[in-house]
Amino acid sequence: MNKAIVTGHSKGLGAGITAALLAEGFNVLGLSRSALPGFEAGLEQVALDLGDADALAAWLDGGELESFLEGAERALLINNAGLVEPIAPLGRQGAAAIARAVTVNISAALVLADAFAAVSTHLSDRRLAHISSGAGRNAYTGWSVYCATKAALDQHANGVREDALPGMKIESLAPGVLDTGMQSTIRGSSEEDFALRAQFVELKETGALADPGAVGAKIVAHMIGEKFGTETVTDIRSV
Template structure:
């Protein structure tokens, strides 16, 4: 009897952070499972169980890294790009009442950022840039970004664009 339903796929891990050949098969498999497989399985279940809901909204929390490659992040970039392409494919399915977006949240002061800053420059050549973001206060707070995401995904412009960024949505 619900009038609307919303699924936000927000799970994600940045590891392994390393060039190809030093990533490790277990770490790669874990990242693909968390970042892609779980999101796609949940999206399928959501679509299957919400067919009687007129306003269905599905959000993949993606990343700018899914749209631009970064050294040491080939697995993370690939998994986030997979979410972007999944959203494009789902849009082509034209399921009744279903709107979808793959939404990049920007650079947020989370545990993921701590992990990035703790990585060696040998594995992540851009480490100093992320240390600088923290030092200069350029990281957004999770609360601020979360509020923007809620406002956007419940708003009238949700689903107009498939690949979006909360900083410009």
């Protein structure tokens, strides 16, 4: 039996990944603040705010992740949940927004990766994908926090690869520029906070944003394929 855990599964790219996994016959455990409507068979959903470190720790202590993976022959973890905010230059970002971004984008992903590795030692095929970003590899004005958090995922994947855990394959995978709620947030920012705002508005107006369902399907096809893990820091547009 194939099983997968997806964070931020209820919207955007996470919903696309979840739909593709279900189509491939995976049982999916979705972790998100909101539920994904329209799916039932094969999908379990947990209402969990990944910005609440104590809530995540309590959920993991409850043993639900280990129970979900019982009977699995192959297991995937896709750390998809992420926040682009705060969008602002240094000095206007705010303590609470910075802390939440670090918690969701880095801490939750690393904590779940550790827990996944700990409860999947019996599997000979276990795969972990961090959904990263080109922003982790290229600097953008107003995005210093987002850039830093995505770069952290890239380096975490590099470090895990050095651990050479039995049966574990890992990639930090950039999905490209997608037509999601995150893009709406970006377009809703001010020119003062994000000098490149007009470029992202143009991407939407010219239809240059990729469909999250199609990209989600491509990510799943790559994850279950033979080449996953060959390179650690990757971009779905080039695999």
